[in-house]
Amino acid sequence: xxxxxxxxxxxxxxxxxxxxxxxxxxxxxxxxxxxxxxxxxxxxxxxxxxxxxxxxxxxxxxxxxxxxxxxxxxxxxxxxxxxxxxxxxxxxxxxxxxxxxxxxxxxxxxxxx
Amino acid sequence: xxxxxxxxxxxxxxxxxxxxxxxxxxxxxxxxxxxxxxxxxxxxxxxxxxxxxxxxxxxxxxxxxxxxxxxxxxxxxxxxxxxxxxxxxxxxxxxxxxxxxxxxxxxxxxxxx
Numbered sequence: 001x002x003x004x005x006x007x008x009x010x011x012x013x014x015x016x017x018x019x020x021x022x023x024x025x026x027x028x029x030x031x032x033x034x035x036x037x038x039x040x041x042x043x044x045x046x047x048x049x050x051x052x053x054x055x056x057x058x059x060x061x062x063x064x065x066x067x068x069x070x071x072x073x074x075x076x077x078x079x080x081x082x083x084x085x086x087x088x089x090x091x092x093x094x095x096x097x098x099x100x101x102x103x104x105x106x107x108x109x110x111x112x113x
Numbered sequence: 114x115x116x117x118x119x120x121x122x123x124x125x126x127x128x129x130x131x132x133x134x135x136x137x138x139x140x141x142x143x144x145x146x147x148x149x150x151x152x153x154x155x156x157x158x159x160x161x162x163x164x165x166x167x168x169x170x171x172x173x174x175x176x177x178x179x180x181x182x183x184x185x186x187x188x189x190x191x192x193x194x195x196x197x198x199x200x201x202x203x204x205x206x207x208x209x210x211x212x213x214x215x216x217x218x219x220x221x222x223x224x225x226x
Contacts (some may be wrong), residue, residue, distance in 0.1 A: 023221045028144035031137050098221050104213035108136045 013071055013078050013085075018093045021074035026098065029073035030105055034058065035066050039075060039089060043106055048086035051078065126184055126191050126198075131206045134187030139211065142186035143218055147171065148179050152188060152202060156219055161199035164191065 030036055034056060042049060051067055067087065070076040074093060078085045094102050143149055147169060155162060164180055180200065183189040187206060191198045207215050 023218070024144050024146050024149065027140045027218070031141035031144055033137050036137065098217060100213055100217035100220070104211060104217045105136070105140070107213070108211050 012080070013068075015071060015077055016074045018074070018097060021090075021093060021097050023098060025073040026075060026094070026101070029070045029075050032066065032069075034062075035070055036105070038066060038070065038087075039102075040106055042076065042087065042089040043091065043102075045088070048077075048079070048088040051085045051087050125193070126181075128184060128190055129187045131187070131210060134203075134206060134210050136211060138186040139188060139207070139214070142183045142188050145179065145182075147175075148183055149218070151179060151183065151200075152215075153219055155189065155200065155202040156204065156215075158201070161190075161192070161201040164198045164200050 030039065037056070038054060041054065051063070054063070056063065067076065067078060067085070071078050074090060074097075076087055077090050078087050080086075091102065143152065150169075151167060154167065164176070167176070169176065180189065180191060180198070184191050187203060187210075189200055190203050191200050193199075204215065
């Protein structure tokens with residue numbers, strides 16, 4: 001099956017193109033302490049992280065909701081690998097679209113989960 | 114009536130102290146195109162602006178909701194003057210608390226209302 005066919009069948013998660021990433025959606029995606037912490041951890045990673053490896057004490061369905069919110073806003077990229085999804089920050093896209101935003105958000109010390 | 118008495122009677126709107134302003138709440142407050150535009154206009158003002166002078170084509174109750182969301186997050190300050198509320202951006206508080214955030218948000222060209 002090609003990637004296009006997989007997408008058509010809804011098996012590949014949707015990601016907005018860089019030009020489609022909108023500021024209100026990004027700010028909304030970042031407006032939750034857990035989602036901020038996900039972004040903070042991904043920012044420290046050199047490689048994509050499996051979606052189950054964040055260690056928060058919240059339900060899987062809530063985590064899925066957080067990942068979807070971040071992905072649909074264009075903040076993260078998720079790719080299926082077998083039975084898991086590998087997650088990475090769209091740092092380059094965000095920096096190109098909203099210069100300085102992610103640095104300002106990540107340098108804030110006021111987030112605790 | 115003193116300001117303290119007015120506050121006790123709930124007549125003065127609540128504003129968080131600078132130290133109480135939290136990043137998720139600020140990002141949420143900024144995650145709406147109309148609220149972003151309010152902040153953008155206030156940022157260009159030299160003096161507080163009457164809350165009725167924004168000229169959006171949306172209902173008064175929706176505007177009130179937007180102002181309350183911004184105020185409770187610590188993004189704007191509102192003070193009653195007679196029958197109106199004067200509104201100003203808490204630029205100094207936000208810059209002290211989250212350096213660079215407001216500049217990054219306001220420099221984005223992707224907001225349209």
